[in-house]
Amino acid sequence: MxxxxxxxxxxxxxxxxxxxxxxxxxxxxxxxxxxxxxxxxxxxxxxxxxxxxxxxxxxxxxxxxxxxxxxxxxxxxxxxxxxxxxxxxxxxxxxxxxxxxxxxxxxxxxxxxxxxxxxxxxxxxxxxxxxxxxxxxxxxxxxxxxxxxxxxxxxxxxxxxxxxxxxxxxxxxxxxxxxxxxxxxxxxxxxxxxxxxxKSASQIDYLGIVLLMAFVGSLQYVLERGQEEDWFNNTSIVIMTIVAVFGFFFFIWRELTYDNPIVELRVLKNGNLRIGTILSFIMGFGLYGSTFIVPLYTQSTLGWTAQQAGMLMVPAALTTAFMMPIIGRLLQKGVSQPLLVACGMFLFFVYSFWGYKILTPDTAEDNFFWMLIVRGIGMGMLFIPITTMSLSTLKGQQIGQGAAFTGMMRQLGGSFGIALITTFMSRQGQSYRANLIENYTADNPLYQQKLNGLISKFSMSGMPHDQAVGSANKMMELSVLKQASVLSYMDVFLYLGLLFLICVPFVLMIRTKKASKEDLAAAAGGH
Missing domain, CATH: 1.20.1250.20 (MFS general substrate transporter like domains)
Known part of the structure; x- marks a missing residue:
């Protein structure tokens, strides 16, 4: 063996x-x-x-x-x-x-x-x-x-x-x-x-390889470029979406009917692996989505340097590192995997909701510390239980196939996450900006007061009146953009948190079997 x-x-x-x-x-x-x-x-x-x-x-x-x-x-x-x-x-x-x-x-x-x-x-x-x-x-x-x-x-x-x-x-x-x-x-x-x-050259699933590349490559293209190219108003996005849909359909059909498939889909008969691939997708969504958004917010809105933005994430990473062996031991002692995953997802919700509460156009660095520590603990509780659960009842060659599925789903989850977040933020930012601009009218005393204050400030520094008016208007426009972007960041944190919170009851319903006969039969069936 x-x-x-x-x-x-x-x-x-x-x-x-x-x-x-x-x-x-x-x-x-x-x-x-x-x-x-x-x-x-x-x-x-x-x-x-x-x-x-x-x-x-x-x-x-x-x-x-x-x-x-x-x-x-x-x-x-x-x-x-x-x-x-x-x-x-x-x-x-x-x-x-x-x-x-x-x-x-x-x-x-x-x-x-x-x-x-x-x-x-x-x-x-x-x-x-x-x-x-x-x-x-x-x-x-x-x-x-x-x-x-x-x-x-x-x-x-x-x-x-x-x-x-x-x-x-x-x-x-x-x-x-x-x-x-x-x-x-x-x-x-x-x-x-x-x-x-x-496999001899004649047995190789060349068509499967081509279909897989067409499906996954074009799906990834649509996800990464959709927002930039204005989604389905752009011909290349429409073409790539059609390629992805047909590529997916024919790829599945080919792999299930061909004798030597390039991707062994039959391994997904294993219930634990099926659940694991879905959870891996959600985890990728949260992991890559939040790793993308926090540095982006601190650099673009708070004006931090790349190094400051990066260093902010270090304590959370160390927390995760600290958690990993503890979680590994708990699993060895027989603590239920779904319970740990549910706790991890709940902690991720706490982190996201916390982020939603503290974001402002000038949040201080200290405010992020504990919120990111919570994220670190949550991530530590998600990764190992999900992976162990996915691969627990697989044997031999299937372990590699199962790992490939969970790995791919984690990556795709991250791509979906980043694509959705950038699109959502761009849309929200535009609508918030439109709402805020409505208040910036000549008959709004607060607006006039702020504008006149800026004009006199620029004039006092020796700027000609026309130029001072132009600069003051530009400053007001920038402040609107900043507020709109902070509001859209807040929305991202809130919805990301709610996504994980919604998953908690479903995760708790998962029954993990200790390599029961059915599982072993399913595992054997994939060889």
């Missing part, structure tokens, strides 16, 4: 675990590290904001395309070879990204980097899960979870520090030494499971 042979012991297990976490961190930190460097890239490469946001989009599209195919690639080329090749592609592309001379060169290398990086997360998770005996799996997921939860949070402070003290290419160069060390460790320590025979 291939399962037993992969369990590692002693120092070898430690090295494999560290290598897998290093690879997972490489991939995840790179998802968010660029967020704080976009401004510098924009200036440096002479790109517009919508062009520079492709640096994030391209990476995400590459990631999401490759994740579902990971299990298949591992069988085809051997896990160790595929894992090492992914690290090498990722590392080479990191160098090329740093050396890019124009925006589209950078976007292309980010896409290829995403193709290399997508494999790292899922394969790391599979390797860690299989290196530990079943009774220690909760702990194994806790160790892996450290990387996955801390990664997105580490990105902004690290990126902020690098951009402030060096220059943006170094956010890519930092991957190179880590990538080289990881690749050497993989060749030395990681073993490949004995898979069934490789």
């Amino acid at each position: 291939q399962q037993e042979s992969l369990i590692e012991y002693g120092s070898r297990r430690v090295v494999i675990t560290i290598t897998a976490i290093m690879c997972a961190l490489l991939e995840i930190v790179d998802t968010t590290i660029v967020n704080v460097a976009l401004n510098d890239m924009k200036g440096n490469l002479g790109a517009t904001l919508s062009e520079v946001s492709w640096v994030i989009t391209a990476y995400a599209i590459g990631n999401v395309i490759v994740v579902p195919m990971t299990s298949w690639f591992s069988q085809q080329f051997g896990r160790r070879n595929y894992y090492a090749a992914s690290v090498i592609i990722f590392t080479i592309c990191s160098f090329l990204c740093g050396n890019a001379t124009n925006i589209w060169e950078l976007v292309f290398f980010r896409f290829v980097q995403g193709l290399g990086g997508g494999a790292l997360l899922v394969t790391s998770q599979t390797i860690i899960t299989e290196s530990y005996p079943p009774e220690k799996r909760g702990m194994a997921q806790a160790i892996y979870g450290l990387g996955v939860i801390i990664g997105p949070t580490l990105g902004p402070p690290l990126g902020g520090y690098i951009v402030t003290n060096f220059s943006w290419p170094y956010i890519f160069y930092i991957n190179i030494p880590i990538g080289i060390i990881a690749a050497l460790f993989i060749f030395e320590f990681v073993r490949s499971p004995k898979y069934a025979e490789k």
